[in-house]
Amino acid sequence: MQGRAFARMRQSIHRPKLTAGNRPAIHGAVMHEALQRELASYEKRTAKSAAAHKRALERIPLGVASNYRHYEPYPIFVKDGKGSRIHDLDGNEYIDHNLCFGALMAGHCHPAVVKAVEHELHRGTTFGMPHDQEWELAEEICKRYPVEMVRFGSSGTEVTMHACRIARAATGRDKILKFEGGYHGLHDTALVSVKPKAEDYGDPQAPTSVPGGAGIPKGSLANVVVAAFNNLSSVERRFRECPGQIAAIILEPIMMNVGLCLPQPGFLQGLRDLCNQNGALLIFDEVKTGAKLAWGGASEFFGVKPDMICLAKSIGGGLPLGAFGASRAVMGLISQHKVFHGGTYNTNRVAMAAGLATFREVLTREDYAHVGNLSKKLTEGYRAIIKKSGLQAYVASAGVNGALMLYLQEIRNYRDWTKMDVDLWRHYWFGMVNRGVLAQPYGWDEQWTISVQHTEADIDKHLAVFEEVAPALAKAQRERGAASVGAAGH
Structure with missing residues (x-):
């Protein structure tokens, strides 16, 4: 609706x-x-x-x-x-x-989150071992968003990084397409053309891949393709220039690194169609929008279904918590040991308790x-x-x-x-x-x-x-x- x-x-x-x-x-x-x-x-x-x-x-x-x-x-x-x-x-x-x-x-200090956190603090903070809260929170996420399986992390940077890696593994391709001005965390793939200077812009239809500061390897730049937001012809051109090379498009459904820039009517569906036509995955970075746009995130709000979703920020009720999810086929790459994912503090009980309270009693x-x-x-x-x-x-x-x-x-x-x-x-x-x-x-x-x-x-x-x-x-x-x-x- x-x-x-x-x-x-x-x-x-x-x-x-x-x-x-x-x-x-x-x-x-x-x-x-x-x-x-x-x-x-x-x-x-x-x-x-x-x-x-x-x-x-x-x-x-x-x-x-x-x-x-x-x-x-x-x-x-x-x-x-x-x-x-x-x-x-x-x-x-x-x-x-x-x-x-x-x-x-x-x-x-939402009362439901505080109560859940205080309860867990007396039972142990983290063990590096599985527990029931993992399945419970994964189930809550899968109820709301168009994903079938979920893995967890502690930040938005982590989950967008792993989403890009899985997309590469799923497609056998190296390049990720992002939009000029888009922010997706601090890993090398994401920290490209976030705030480029005017002299570095390049073609409006095919922006230059500009490092977001020192320390970004040239190899990372070579595998990041930049397009103009709200411009389907720019995206089409990038697919033509890189035939069979782009693994995924990653974007915030609403660009929030520039104040608030809404997608023009048809833009998100156009990206969905282009990904289908070119064998690429569509990744919604919903670190900011996921919990705050609608009960079911951008998919519900805009009526467009991505292949992968990245969540963080407000899903944790104030504690560090992130998640990424996709279909069983895509997430199965982890189950098959083709893609490695780990993290010492993943699903620590305190953050998971806060996340469960947030989904069940806040959002x-x-x-x-x-x-x-x-x-x-x-x-x-x-x-x-x-x-x-x-x-x-x-x-x-x-x-x-x-x-x-x-x-x-x-x-x-x-x-x-x-x-x-x-x-x-x-x-x-x-x-x-x-x-x-x-x-x-x-x-x-x-x-x-x-x-x-x-x-x-x-x-x-x-x-x-x-x-x-x-x-x-x-x-x-x-x-x-x-x-x-x-x-x-x-």
């Missing part, structure tokens, strides 16, 4: 450090002054985070455990979280729509209806405020995810996204944070998430804060001209 409804409806992967020396020219003083005021307010409110970051820099590169958590002038250091709220070291409270980059659709159809209503309210509220304020932007949303997109028209691919007005986005993000709303993770390539523990009051507060911030954004936008700065991908 939702599939039919939808039919109607640097080089581095890291963001650039924006300094006075490399920030794009600003047309007028309004943006500079407004942004500087928000930054000054941020620094005044978060002095303890600044001190914690300074201390962390002595032992931890960038002062954070993941490059995605780093931003200027320094990140917020969190003290605790409960439900839909978090507190920083200075005691500031935030309505949290970051939710660990979308890994917490359950929200913070229910009733909860999807609840968050669906909240998502509709937030999206429609943003659109009304945008119209009222005169801000030239739009809101993209699907499931519990959404994003303020500072463009004149809907983006369709990575190159469209690079025209983002970065300073205007930073003004938005810091303005929201300074008023108690963590509207999304820091990064103009991210999106908000709504958890099952968010309430209508949370959404009302979020919208009230955006209504306060939006006029200043619109004023700055008018002052400098609506033309985008174009620094997002550089």
Whole structure:
């Protein structure tokens, strides 16, 4: 039903450090002054985070455990979280729509997850031996998604890596096709053309395979074919150029490394058809979308069935848990010892207990209806405020995810996204944070998430804060001209 409804409806992967020396020219003083005021307010409110970051820099590169958590002038250091709220070291409270980059659709400390985890902690954390929870969670996954067998891991990177390997084994081919701007984890196959610079783009129909930083072997680049998202002719061309060589297409059904970029009508089905015609597998990377788009993930939402699915983030209720699945024939390659898969912490009892509680008591159809209503309210509220304020932007949303997109028209691919007005986005993000709303993770390539523990009051507060911030954004936008700065991908 939702599939039919939808039919109607640097080089581095890291963001650039924006300094006075490399920030794009600003047309007028309004943006500079407004942004500087928000930054000054941020620094005044978060002095303890600044001190914690300074201390962390002595032992931890960038002062954070993941490059995605780093931003200027320094990140917020969190003290605790409960439900839909978090507190920083200075005691500031935030309505949290970051939710660990979308890994917490359950929200913070969901009672069902906490109860399950506490129970397991007293029985043993991990044994490196099989247990009943493995079958139980595999059964829950197979009920929802179009797969017959499942294996588990601890992260999205792991499961997309193994999915690509199995696809190669299943087809006897070496090349994987991905889309420019798509992010599928940190392994060498995935870390290609994630945030390429304009000078490295290549042909729009046949983008260059660009390494996502140092350390990516040339051999890996040779086996990654890059196409343009929402462009079936680009994919067709790549199959023609590599006859009988492409093992699989891997993609997020909704590209979420560029804010939120929806597939155009017919695009996903077109990929399904091209894979069938060319003997390749279709892999849906649902690390972000799987638990948050619909009860049955993208297959239910769009009405398109992939050959393999990769899951992580929100399926674990806040604990590290990943899974990949496919048909018995494809997954049988593991059973036949043709493809090796392992992991010391795979199916540790604590993460599995959290996963079972999440599937059975959090990601229910009733909860999807609840968050669906909240998502509709937030999206429609943003659109009304945008119209009222005169801000030239739009809101993209699907499931519990959404994003303020500072463009004149809907983006369709990575190159469209690079025209983002970065300073205007930073003004938005810091303005929201300074008023108690963590509207999304820091990064103009991210999106908000709504958890099952968010309430209508949370959404009302979020919208009230955006209504306060939006006029200043619109004023700055008018002052400098609506033309985008174009620094997002550089």
